[in-house]
Amino acid sequence: MNQILTAALAAAGRGWPVFMLGRSKRPVANCDACRVATDHDPASCGHLTCHGFYAASAHPARVTANVDAVPRGQLAVRTGAVSGLLVVDVDPAHGGTKSMTDLLNEGLLPRTLRVVTGSGGQHLYYAHPGQHVPSRPMPGRPGIDIKADGGYVVLPPSLHHRTGLPYRWATVNGSAVSEMPPALIAECLPPAPAKPSTPQTSSTTTQPGGGISCPDKLLAAHLDAVRRAAKGKRRATLYGAARGVARMVAAGAIDQADAVTALTFVGHQAAQSDREIRAAIAGGFRDEGIAA
Ligand SMILES: [Zn+2]
Ligand SMILES: [Zn+2]
Incomplete structure (x- = not known):
């Protein structure tokens, strides 16, 4: 039996829901049906490998099928x-x-x-x-x-x-x-929550997903942090925001192109150069395992 399957079943035996990531540490792509589905609840979709960690299970038969479906992928455990x-x-x-x-x-x-x-x-x-x-x-x-x-x-x-x-x-x-x-x-x-300011990227579309219940608010919070950052901390804050937004991308809560657009927009608002913005986004996405 392969080592990943042994480990997956051992984790499931502890009651941990596990699932497979792709080789690149990105969630496996959704199937065609789920990709185009609107009005679709990822938590109850039930497809073997769709919707990132929503595919996680501690049921041995399902765990085995999931491991088989993504040979050479990375085994992951859902936290929370x-x-x-x-x-x-x-x-x-x-x-x-x-x-x-x-x-x-x-x-x-x-x-x-x-x-x-x-x-x-x-x-x-x-x-x-x-x-x-x-x-x-x-x-x-x-x-x-x-x-x-x-x-x-x-x-x-x-x-x-x-x-x-x-x-x-x-x-x-x-x-x-x-x-x-x-x-x-x-x-x-x-x-304690700070007074939220109005997001200025309201054209960005977000959708609930990945256990993120209010993606609009979360995205606005990430972008807001960049706008409010003190002068010497803007680059680091933009990198931090890029990581946060990259996790939203990984969870399927926001489209990657929209995420880059929103981060670039707010980077300009925070007086960052194109080069600095690109580096911060690429670094943040890379460190979350997503190719920017
Ligand atoms: Zn699917
Ligand atoms: Zn689905």
């Missing part, structure tokens, strides 16, 4: 309340190692089930706290992403799409998934 998982994703390429050290020193990261990613990052698996926790960068902690509701992470022994190296368990697969300390939960929750 649906799987009971919240994963702290440490990206060393963006300062994650220092941020993780800070979090450890502050006692916020108790020992738990852990994966070393194929790019040298780490995934710390915690028990989802129950209330809605959005998937997004952890505020004020560079290089740390929260993968929770509306998210997913790649599971071992998938091969990383750029390095070709496998994701691997750093703790014994089967180790306990620890509870989150209250202070860690607080780090993961959004701050």
